[in-house]
Amino acid sequence: MRYLPEGYRIGALCLTTAALVTACSGGGEPAAETRPRAAPINQPLVATHDGGLYVLDGETLELAQDIPLDGFLRVNPAGDDSHVLVTTSEGFRILDAAAGQLTEGIFPAEDAGHVVNHGEHTVLFDDGTGEITAFDPHALADGTPQTETFTAPRPHHGVAVILSDGTLAHSIGDTENRNGAVAVRDGREIARSEECPGIHGESVAADEVVVLGCENGVLEFAGGAFTKIPSPTPYGRTGNTRGHDDSPIVLGDMKIDPDAEMERPNRFALIDTTTDRLEVMSLPPSVSYWFRSLGRGPQAEALIMGTDGTLYVFDPVTGAQVKAIKVTEPWTEPDDWQQPGPAVFTRDDSVYVSDPAARQIHVVDLAAGAVRTSASLPQPPNELSGAVGHRH
Numbered sequence: 001m002r003y004l005p006e007g008y009r010i011g012a013l014c015l016t017t018a019a020l021v022t023a024c025s026g027g028g029e030p031a032a033e034t035r036p037r038a039a040p041i042n043q044p045l046v047a048t049h050d051g052g053l054y055v056l057d058g059e060t061l062e063l064a065q066d067i068p069l070d071g072f073l074r075v076n077p078a079g080d081d082s083h084v085l086v087t088t089s090e091g092f093r094i095l096d097a098a099a100g101q102l103t104e105g106i107f108p109a110e111d112a113g114h115v116v117n118h119g120e121h122t123v124l125f126d127d128g129t130g131e132i133t134a135f136d137p138h139a140l141a142d143g144t145p146q147t148e149t150f151t152a153p154r155p156h157h158g159v160a161v162i163l164s165d166g167t168l169a170h171s172i173g174d175t176e177n178r179n180g181a182v183a184v185r186d187g188r189e190i191a192r193s194e195e196c197p198g199i200h201g202e203s204v205a206a207d208e209v210v211v212l213g214c215e216n217g218v219l220e221f222a223g224g225a226f227t228k229i230p231s232p233t234p235y236g237r238t239g240n241t242r243g244h245d246d247s248p249i250v251l252g253d254m255k256i257d258p259d260a261e262m263e264r265p266n267r268f269a270l271i272d273t274t275t276d277r278l279e280v281m282s283l284p285p286s287v288s289y290w291f292r293s294l295g296r297g298p299q300a301e302a303l304i305m306g307t308d309g310t311l312y313v314f315d316p317v318t319g320a321q322v323k324a325i326k327v328t329e330p331w332t333e334p335d336d337w338q339q340p341g342p343a344v345f346t347r348d349d350s351v352y353v354s355d356p357a358a359r360q361i362h363v364v365d366l367a368a369g370a371v372r373t374s375a376s377l378p379q380p381p382n383e384l385s386g387a388v389g390h391r392h
Helices: 018-024 137-142
Strands: 009-010 047-051 050-055 062-069 075-077 083-087 093-095 102-106 112-118 119-125 133-134 145-149 161-162 168-173 176-187 188-193 198-207 209-214 217-222 225-230 249-255 267-272 277-282 294-296 302-305 309-312 321-326 344-347 350-355 360-365 368-375 383-387
Touching: 009 168, 047 075, 075 112, 083 112, 093 112, 102 161, 112 161, 119 161, 119 277, 133 161, 133 168, 133 383, 161 198, 168 209, 176 217, 188 225, 198 249, 209 249, 217 267, 225 277, 249 294, 249 302, 267 302, 302 344, 321 368
Parallel strands: 075 383
Antiparallel strands: 009 145, 047 050, 047 383, 050 062, 075 083, 083 093, 093 102, 112 119, 119 133, 133 145, 161 168, 168 176, 176 188, 198 209, 209 217, 217 225, 249 267, 267 277, 294 302, 302 309, 309 321, 344 350, 350 360, 360 368
């Protein structure tokens, strides 16, 4: 048993095979069965809908499988080129997207929250217990992911990431307030900051710099220490960020009205981790976006899907708009965040945009500045993700 600071604990989850994952959760039959496919689905793309999951070929957008599954579903890359994690009321279910098959495997969670892929680790956060589960996603291919678990001092809507040197950085707080983050290495706390009210979201920039969103800027972890990067406005909430392995710049959303019941943001943040500066940029007048609008292009371009139906492409270094690509008809952010709205998902050179109003998925060619392929679906797509393998 390795030592951790008071309030933490570490243990081994009983995860040895995909079948045993379900056994750990207390039993129960899988919610859906699908027919195995003779050939793998190419670059699988996964979209949730009311009643299940669509699995599409990532190149042709052919609908390969429609998997029935009840409840509000969220999807995230599992960290290899075949699997996707599906957030359900039971926990994080394992979807073999390449096979078009929802497996029996599940990482049980009382209230499944964030999924973070970085390096050799995929890290899951259980908001209901504060438990953090980490595993090597490449082991999913064998159905035998060995896991390591940690527990934060108190449950909260949290996030965690493990860096290449084994450092675990994660949020701290409770069910009422989240105020900062700690970093733990070899069972010992090496850094702490409580200067991040409302901490939410995580991105890793070039050189393994971690950026965490706050209500008054962002919190950066690099070189074994935390640095607060303040917002230029008294209230400046960055709760959703997108990083890129080859870029020191992180793209973030930006809300500036602390009293708004529902702010429809028109500004966004570019966080430079080399200068520790946060610059606030603006979209064209009357254009806003929401948390599913953000993405990064293959050359680290900053992407924002605007409510005018346009995918805006920005130079992340200068903040200059370099392209505006018409993708959908104008749309309005839904009052309920769980309802469908356009979502951006990027992988290699492909930029996917969901279009719930038209019941379509589009692939955008950034170089050509146009939609390359579109496909229609039986129901409006909601969340959008896919299998994304990380670098060894």
